[in-house]
Amino acid sequence: MPRCPWATTEPNITYHDQEWGVPVHDDRLLFEFLILEGAQAGLSWSTILKKRGNYRKAFDGFRPEKIARYGARDIQRLLGNAGIVRNRLKIAATIENAKMFLAVRKEFGTFDAYLWKFVGGKPIQNRRRRMADVPARTPESDAMSRDLLRRRFKFVGSTICYALMQATGMVNDHLVTCPRHMELGDARRHK
Numbered sequence: 001m002p003r004c005p006w007a008t009t010e011p012n013i014t015y016h017d018q019e020w021g022v023p024v025h026d027d028r029l030l031f032e033f034l035i036l037e038g039a040q041a042g043l044s045w046s047t048i049l050k051k052r053g054n055y056r057k058a059f060d061g062f063r064p065e066k067i068a069r070y071g072a073r074d075i076q077r078l079l080g081n082a083g084i085v086r087n088r089l090k091i092a093a094t095i096e097n098a099k100m101f102l103a104v105r106k107e108f109g110t111f112d113a114y115l116w117k118f119v120g121g122k123p124i125q126n127r128r129r130r131m132a133d134v135p136a137r138t139p140e141s142d143a144m145s146r147d148l149l150r151r152r153f154k155f156v157g158s159t160i161c162y163a164l165m166q167a168t169g170m171v172n173d174h175l176v177t178c179p180r181h182m183e184l185g186d187a188r189r190h191k
Contacts, residue, residue: 004178005131011049017068021184023123023169027111030168031101032062035094038155039085045163047085054083059094064105067098093154100153116170118144124171125185129153137162 007016024030036055040046040048048055058081060066078084078091101111110116118140128134137145141162148156166173174181 002177012046015049017180019121020167021169021172021174021180024052024167025112025116027105028062028064030111030115031064031098032056033164033167034101034153034156035059035062037160037167038093038097039087039090040163041090041155041157041160044083051084054081058084067095068102070095070098073141090155094112097153098156100148100151104124104151114183115144115164115168118147118166119170121170123184125174126173128173129176131175135162138165138171140170141165153162 002018003013007013007020024033032055036048036052039055056062058078075088075095079086079088103115105111112181124140126134137158141158144161144165145156147160148161162171165171169184172181172184174184
């Protein structure tokens with residue numbers, strides 16, 4: 001059985017086979033995906049995947065406590081880093097999102113508890129047959145986006161939120177013809 005058609009070259013193949021759609025409950029990793037999905041806006045996910053290691057180094061391992069304290073000198077350092085997307089708005093958004101992340105975590109105990117409430121705490125098992133059937137946004141991603149924006153997060157439109165939900169396993173959008181669809185669906189049923 002073939003994998004999802006977007007995973008034809010590296011690093012997409014490895015990402016598809018090992019990470020995409022696997023439920024994530026680690027706050028640091030959820031923050032990483034939130035930032036990377038926002039960084040992807042207007043670009044390809046493949047571009048961001050290739051820069052992921054550089055992002056981890058440049059942004060202190062995506063530790064929100066550290067990023068929330070970044071100042072003008074850090075922004076200049078990041079704007080000079082050719083290993084990441086050097087977009088002033090996206091860099092500023094990362095810093096602001098770190099601050100908002102900490103506020104949400106304080107309110108909900110974990111960022112995980114906050115994000116997963118938009119899917120009722122368990123993955124949505126979709127049964128899509130073609131990439132054309134996969135939406136860019138859903139009512140759940142609309143609700144997540146609205147709430148994140150209300151909390152002053154940046155680069156969290158509904159399409160970005162839906163990509164975050166797909167990446168972190170809140171939805172299983174592997175096509176039914178892909179072996180990962182059943183693997184992830186079975187793994188979730190047995191937990």
